[in-house]
Amino acid sequence: MPGTLIFDIGNVLLRWEPRALFRQLLPDDAAVDAFLAEVGFSEWNHQFDAGLPWDDGVAAHSARFPHRAELIAAYHARWHETILGPVEGMPELLAELSAAGVPLYAITNFSEAKFSETLERHPFVANSFRDIVVSGTERLTKPEPEIFRLCLDRNGLAASDAAFIDDSAKNVATADALGLKGILFTDEPALRRALRDEIGLAV
Secondary structure, three states: OOEEEEEOOEEEEEEEOOHHHHHHOOOOOHHHHHHHHHOOOOHHHHHHOOOHHHHHHHHHHHHHHHHHHHHHHHHHHHHHHEEEEEEEOOHHHHHHHHOOOOOOOEEOOOHHHHHHHHHHOOHHHHHHOOEEEHHHHHOOOOOHHHHHHHHHHOOOOOHHHHEEEEOOHHHHHHHHHHHOOOOOOOOHHHHHHHHHHHHHHOO
């Protein structure tokens, strides 16, 4: 059974909700939905995860959507407001796993600059892992297999000895295809059950 755990971070360890920021800046949920759809938010944000510098990405998108420039700039300036704190129970679970000697790693789709800021605000993330592979640093993103291979190779890990935990079914599917044990994250109690029942960890 896998003895090493590799975690995603966003919405597994930290609650990431960009709508929470835009809900402060727009009148209602319908307006937030319209803005996110109009500017292609998911695709735009993924560019930062892939290594696009923030100043460049904000400038280009503001030029493309000048009537939305204030909101686009706010996403950069107030990005920390999209992190709503730890996912309930997860800091405690990581601490238990670490104390039990379970090797812990992470692979995250995250811009390099915002990740550094996030570690300062949430040090339990930095303190929990032997290595964190950050997409914006490596210019590789999930669900592409290359970022998984990088984590395994850099740390001398065998896929068959590792489980990967993520809230994205696409990312879990890639992990499974590479020979890792993929676990789809929903919440901390369900993850504890999966670790006990599927991996044999006493948590």
